[in-house]
Amino acid sequence: MQKLASLLREYGRALSAFFAALGLVISSMGGLPLWVEYAKAASVQSFKDTLTDSDLSVLSKHTLSFTTNVSVTAGQTITVTFDPSTSLFTPTFSTATTTDITVTGMTLVASCGGGSDEVTVTGTGNTGSSEGYTFTVCSGDTVSAGAKTIVIGASTQLVTNPGVAASYVIRLGGTAADSGDTRVAIIDDIVVTASVNTTLTFTISGVASGSTPANGEAGTTDVTTTATAIPWGTLTPGTAKKARQDLAVTTNARNGFTVTVWQDQNLLSSTGADIDVFKDGVDGSPAAWASPTATLDSEDTYGHEGITSEDSTLAAGDTFGATLYDAVGTVSSPLSVFYHTGPANGTTADKGATKIGFKIEINDLQEAAGDYTQALTYIATPVF
Amino acid sequence: MAAYILGTIALFAPAAATAQNSSGVRIQPSLIEERALPGETFSGTIAITNLDSEAKTFYLSKRNIKGISEEGVPSFSAEGEETPYDMSSWIRLAASSALIPGKGTREVRFTVAVPVGASPGGHFAGIFASFAPPAPKETGIGVGYQVGTIINLRVVGDAHEEAGIREFRTDRKFYVAPPVKFLTRIENRGNVLVRPRGPLEVFDWFGKKVASLRVNDEGAGVFPSSDRSFETVWDGEGLMFGRYRTTMSLVYGDQEKNTISESASFWIVPLKPALWTFSILALGVLASVFLVRRHIQKKLRELGGGGALRVHRNAKGPSWFSLFLGFCFAFAVFFLAFLFFFLA
Numbered sequence: 001m002q003k004l005a006s007l008l009r010e011y012g013r014a015l016s017a018f019f020a021a022l023g024l025v026i027s028s029m030g031g032l033p034l035w036v037e038y039a040k041a042a043s044v045q046s047f048k049d050t051l052t053d054s055d056l057s058v059l060s061k062h063t064l065s066f067t068t069n070v071s072v073t074a075g076q077t078i079t080v081t082f083d084p085s086t087s088l089f090t091p092t093f094s095t096a097t098t099t100d101i102t103v104t105g106m107t108l109v110a111s112c113g114g115g116s117d118e119v120t121v122t123g124t125g126n127t128g129s130s131e132g133y134t135f136t137v138c139s140g141d142t143v144s145a146g147a148k149t150i151v152i153g154a155s156t157q158l159v160t161n162p163g164v165a166a167s168y169v170i171r172l173g174g175t176a177a178d179s180g181d182t183r184v185a186i187i188d189d190i191v192v193t194a195s196v197n198t199t200l201t202f203t204i205s206g207v208a209s210g211s212t213p214a215n216g217e218a219g220t221t222d223v224t225t226t227a228t229a230i231p232w233g234t235l236t237p238g239t240a241k242k243a244r245q246d247l248a249v250t251t252n253a254r255n256g257f258t259v260t261v262w263q264d265q266n267l268l269s270s271t272g273a274d275i276d277v278f279k280d281g282v283d284g285s286p287a288a289w290a291s292p293t294a295t296l297d298s299e300d301t302y303g304h305e306g307i308t309s310e311d312s313t314l315a316a317g318d319t320f321g322a323t324l325y326d327a328v329g330t331v332s333s334p335l336s337v338f339y340h341t342g343p344a345n346g347t348t349a350d351k352g353a354t355k356i357g358f359k360i361e362i363n364d365l366q367e368a369a370g371d372y373t374q375a376l377t378y379i380a381t382p383v384f
Numbered sequence: 385m386a387a388y389i390l391g392t393i394a395l396f397a398p399a400a401a402t403a404q405n406s407s408g409v410r411i412q413p414s415l416i417e418e419r420a421l422p423g424e425t426f427s428g429t430i431a432i433t434n435l436d437s438e439a440k441t442f443y444l445s446k447r448n449i450k451g452i453s454e455e456g457v458p459s460f461s462a463e464g465e466e467t468p469y470d471m472s473s474w475i476r477l478a479a480s481s482a483l484i485p486g487k488g489t490r491e492v493r494f495t496v497a498v499p500v501g502a503s504p505g506g507h508f509a510g511i512f513a514s515f516a517p518p519a520p521k522e523t524g525i526g527v528g529y530q531v532g533t534i535i536n537l538r539v540v541g542d543a544h545e546e547a548g549i550r551e552f553r554t555d556r557k558f559y560v561a562p563p564v565k566f567l568t569r570i571e572n573r574g575n576v577l578v579r580p581r582g583p584l585e586v587f588d589w590f591g592k593k594v595a596s597l598r599v600n601d602e603g604a605g606v607f608p609s610s611d612r613s614f615e616t617v618w619d620g621e622g623l624m625f626g627r628y629r630t631t632m633s634l635v636y637g638d639q640e641k642n643t644i645s646e647s648a649s650f651w652i653v654p655l656k657p658a659l660w661t662f663s664i665l666a667l668g669v670l671a672s673v674f675l676v677r678r679h680i681q682k683k684l685r686e687l688g689g690g691g692a693l694r695v696h697r698n699a700k701g702p703s704w705f706s707l708f709l710g711f712c713f714a715f716a717v718f719f720l721a722f723l724f725f726f727l728a
Contacts, residue, residue, distance in 0.1 A: 185583060204408060377530060
């Protein structure tokens with residue numbers, strides 16, 4: 001028994017050593033190397049760099065704004081370093097260009113004089129490392145804490161952007177107590193299609209009876225629709241009727257298009273009776289088809305009409321799922337039935353073409369009338 | 385008692401024996417983006433093409449855009465409804481309707497007169513070519529359509545252009561394998577439309593960049609005082625293991641390019657291969673200990689003349705080193721369990 005216990009202890013130590021090593025590996029995976037980042041005791045606040053042009057390989061003016069917490073005393077420096085890790089910016093500097101560098105919150109001078117918060121500036125040029133500019137506080141002067149701006153390229157731009165699209169660090173440092181990093185995104189400009197060239201084409205097609213209904217509905221369509229009419233004809237209590245229209249959109253709008261639909265009223269007869277929206281007159285979330293509940297004295301439950309869409313990539317996702325129906329929207333809140341986030345060709349499902357299904361059902365309580373009518377309007381526009 | 389609703393289907397039956405027919409319209413341009421000074425007037429034309437074979441009358445109207453959803457879908461105000469970004473009242477259409485022959489095109493001129501006192505910033509509206517639904521005479525639905533050109537007008541002046549990152553995260557913290565989905569939500573705090581876009585970079589636990597993606601590369605717009613969500617997917621490649629850090633920087637702005645940045649992190653631990661690997665390694669360690677111990681005991685027996693080997697243990701209890709090993713062991717086990725059960 002002692003020998004067994006001894007054996008278990010030894011194997012336990014071996015496994016512990018193994019998992020200890022594993023634990024150390026996992027800890028380092030936790031980004032231990034990444035946690036050792038540039039940091040000093042005091043950080044500048046609200047540090048940002050605004051460019052005039054963020055395109056690749058172009059000259060741009062940089063306006064750096066920040067707020068320091070600690071004064072900068074005589075002889076101390078404030079440095080601005082562009083991309084400290086890879087130095088892909090191309091800054092230029094010469095004494096003749098100091099007028100192209102302006103500051104607020106301190107006084108930039110060519111040589112120190114009688115002021116109290118004067119700084120001079122030197123630049124490293126395109127040296128391949130620590131590229132940027134150094135502001136040195138003149139002897140006997142102090143730059144007080146507070147909001148500052150440094151504009152590099154105030155008239156003639158001095159810094160060329162990198163040629164690789166990425167996010168780059170702009171570092172504030174030097175021997176001053178305050179420091180900090182901010183980032184600028186350098187990215188190729190969008191090629192803008194001239195406004196006159198953007199087009200949007202919207203088409204509705206009717207579908208014959210006996211066709212496949214939309215969005216996985218069983219059976220076949222019961223009425224022949226046209227582009228501008230859905231004729232329900234005679235409705236039999238307890239028997240739902242289905243119809244379909246097909247939509248197509250062609251556009252070169254970069255961000256795509258949206259199609260919504262709204263009705264001016266419920267199906268309404270001249271007697272004042274109506275057939276309500278699905279389901280039972282309540283406009284809720286899309287749901288599986290159900291017959292109107294026929295609750296006596298509750299007119300909303302005598303009949304209802306719903307809509308579905310086959311587009312599974314609406315703005316809110318696959319809203320209509322597997323044969324789910326919803327109420328048609330109103331003018332103030334139209335229902336989204338077709339949506340795409342890029343150019344469309346008018347034929348590809350979910351991107352340029354879709355099928356819209358309609359379904360209606362009444363029960364014995366629905367008032368008899370021969371003229372239940374309504375107007376339905378599709379709205380098609382590009383997306384911003 | 386059965387209730388029958390009678391309808392005259394013939395009124396809605398197609399005139400010809402064709403089972404389907406189509407109706408549609410093309411509008412060009414469908415998107416107008418302009419800048420104007422207060423008091424300035426500019427004009428343009430919209431070309432409307434009737435895609436039907438017979439002539440149709442299209443009605444022209446204008447409506448303000450009162451907002452757009454997080455997915456960029458514009459919502460239009462009712463006629464006469466005021467919005468902070470009003471501009472429909474500035475638009476004059478040369479015609480209120482256009483009778484366009486089948487397959488024909490008609491150009492309609494419009495003029496936008498920006499008031500002298502117009503507020504600087506973004507103003508949005510739509511110009512619509514509408515086909516009115518025919519009025520059904522019997523039971524049924526009359527179907528019409530409105531196809532619109534949307535206008536983004538920036539009135540020059542002291543416009544406020546500011547965007548912020550309301551949210552940036554992955555859809556999970558722990559993955560067994562890609563794809564990794566990045567979710568970004570941008571807030572427009574200004575009064576003009578902004579189009580933030582930029583790089584999303586992924587770094588492994590060595591700090592090496594392993595992916596460079598783009599967020600909103602198409603430049604979709606974020607409406608003033610609104611949010612818009614973007615989704616970016618990284619499918620990954622090769623062997624992926626450990627903690628990953630990601631940095632997203634988006635640039636926006638018209639004359640001034642501002643950058644907004646945010647970081648996030650996530651783990652990828654391919655559990656099945658990891659468990660197999662660790663199990664094999666653990667067995668290997670145990671086997672090594674067993675074999676080494678056996679070898680040592682054999683040598684000691686040879687040296688000791690074959691007598692029994694007695695091992696004296698220090699009776700003071702576990703050493704600090706043992707406790708440290710035990711802690712690391714427990715940490716590794718619980719950490720893996722936490723990742724798997726709570727973050728997967």
